[in-house]
Amino acid sequence: MSGIYVHIPFCVQACTYCDFHFTTRLSDRNAMVKALIGELRAQMPNWSEHTFRTLYFGGGTPSLLTPSELAEIAKVAHEEGQWELNEWTVEANPEDLNPNTLAALKEAGINRLSIGVQSFQPEVLQWMNRIRGNCNAKQAVEWAAEAGFEHLSLDLIYGVPVGDHRRWEDDLETACNLPVDHLSCYILTAEPKTAYGHQLRIGTLSAPPDERVLDEYATLCDKTKKAGFEHYEVSSFAKPGGRSKHNSAYWDGTPYLGIGPGAHSFLDGCRWWNARSNARYMKSAEKGDFTTQRDSELLDANDRFNEALITGLRRVEGVDPKALLKHTGLDIQSQSKLAALLADGRCEWVNGRLRIPEAHWPLADAITLELIK
Numbered sequence: 001m002s003g004i005y006v007h008i009p010f011c012v013q014a015c016t017y018c019d020f021h022f023t024t025r026l027s028d029r030n031a032m033v034k035a036l037i038g039e040l041r042a043q044m045p046n047w048s049e050h051t052f053r054t055l056y057f058g059g060g061t062p063s064l065l066t067p068s069e070l071a072e073i074a075k076v077a078h079e080e081g082q083w084e085l086n087e088w089t090v091e092a093n094p095e096d097l098n099p100n101t102l103a104a105l106k107e108a109g110i111n112r113l114s115i116g117v118q119s120f121q122p123e124v125l126q127w128m129n130r131i132r133g134n135c136n137a138k139q140a141v142e143w144a145a146e147a148g149f150e151h152l153s154l155d156l157i158y159g160v161p162v163g164d165h166r167r168w169e170d171d172l173e174t175a176c177n178l179p180v181d182h183l184s185c186y187i188l189t190a191e192p193k194t195a196y197g198h199q200l201r202i203g204t205l206s207a208p209p210d211e212r213v214l215d216e217y218a219t220l221c222d223k224t225k226k227a228g229f230e231h232y233e234v235s236s237f238a239k240p241g242g243r244s245k246h247n248s249a250y251w252d253g254t255p256y257l258g259i260g261p262g263a264h265s266f267l268d269g270c271r272w273w274n275a276r277s278n279a280r281y282m283k284s285a286e287k288g289d290f291t292t293q294r295d296s297e298l299l300d301a302n303d304r305f306n307e308a309l310i311t312g313l314r315r316v317e318g319v320d321p322k323a324l325l326k327h328t329g330l331d332i333q334s335q336s337k338l339a340a341l342l343a344d345g346r347c348e349w350v351n352g353r354l355r356i357p358e359a360h361w362p363l364a365d366a367i368t369l370e371l372i373k
C-alpha cells in the first residue's frame with residue numbers, strides 16, 4: 001500500500017526557524033494548483049500496480065488553499081489511481097480555521113487534520129513570527145473537534161530560546177486536555193539559513209542549554225504518558241488508533257509518491273525529488289515535462305541499510321535484524337560499534353529487535369550515525 005504527499009509551497013510569512021520550501025507570493029496559487037494536477041496526471045500511470053491508502057497535504061501551509069482547491073487535487077489523484085483510502089490528512093494553521101472552513105474541509109472528505117499550533121503562548125509565537133490576526137489556537141482545535149474529524153493532531157515545539165520550562169509545561173497541559181488523538185512534538189533545531197540560525201550566529205540570542213531541552217523532553221514523555229498517549233516515534237505520540245498511517249508508511253519503507261516543488265518520491269529502490277523552486281516547477285508544468293527539474297538516485301544495499309536504521313531506530317518497534325539482512329544482505333550484528341552501544345544502554349534488544357530506549361531518543365540521530373555504513 002502506498003501514499004501520496006502533496007506539497008503546498010505557500011506561507012503568509014516566514015517562521016523564524018523554518019527551512020522548508022515555500023514562498024510568500026500567494027499570487028501564484030492558481031497556477032500552482034494547475035501544476036500540481038498536471039504532475040499528478042503525469043506521474044500516476046507509473047503507479048498503476050500500486051494501491052494508495054493515504055493522502056497527505058503538507059507544506060508550506062495547505063490551509064491557504066480553499067477546501068475546493070484541495071478537493072480538486074484529491075479528485076484527480078483518485079481518478080488516476082487505485083485507492084483504498086483510509087487516511088486523508090491536511091496540515092492547517094489555526095488562524096485559517098473557522099467553523100465554516102472546517103465544515104467544508106470535512107465535507108471534502110478529509111478525515112485527519114494536523115494543526116500547526118507550535119505553542120499556545122503569545123510570547124513564544126511572537127518570537128517564532130507566527131502571530132497572524134487574533135488567532136486563538138485552542139478555540140480552533142475545539143472547532144475542529146466539533147466539526148467531527150476522525151483524527152486530530154497538533155504540532156508543538158520545545159527547546160525554544162524564549163520562555164522557560166513552565167511555558168512548556170503549560171503548552172503540554174493545554175494540548176493534552178484538548179480532544180486530539182495525536183501530538184507531534186519537535187525539538188527546535190537551528191538551521192543555518194533561517195532567522196534563528198542568523199540570530200545565533202551574530203550572537204543576539206543563545207540556544208537553550210542542553211539540560212533544559214532534556215528536562216523539557218522528560219516532561220513531554222511524562223505528561224503525554226499520563227494523558228494516555230503512546231510515544232511511538234521520537235517526535236510522535238498517539239492515543240490508541242491515532243498513529244499517523246501516512247508517516248508510519250514512510251518509516252516502513254513503503255513506496256510513496258511526492259507531488260509539488262521539493263517533494264520526494266520513492267519506488268523500487270529509486271528516490272527522486274523535485275527542485276525546491278516554484279518557478280522551475282511551474283515552468284515544467286507549462287511544458288508538460290516535469291523530468292527536467294527533477295534529480296534522482298538509486299539506493300544500493302548500503303543506502304537501504306542506512307535508511308532502515310535511520311527510520312527504524314526512531315520508532316518504538318526498532319529494527320528487525322532478520323528483515324534487514326534479507327532486504328539488504330547486511331548484518332547489523334556485525335557493526336563494530338553495536339557492542340559498545342548495547343553495553344552503555346544507548347541501544348537494547350527487545351523481542352529480537354534492536355531499538356534505542358526512549359530516554360535516549362533525543363540523541364537518536366547521533367546514536368544511529370554510529371551504526372550506519
Ligand code: SF4
Nearest residue numbers: 011014015018059060
Ligand atoms: S507555516 Fe510552516 S512551512 Fe510556513 S514558514 Fe512557518 S513553519 Fe515554515
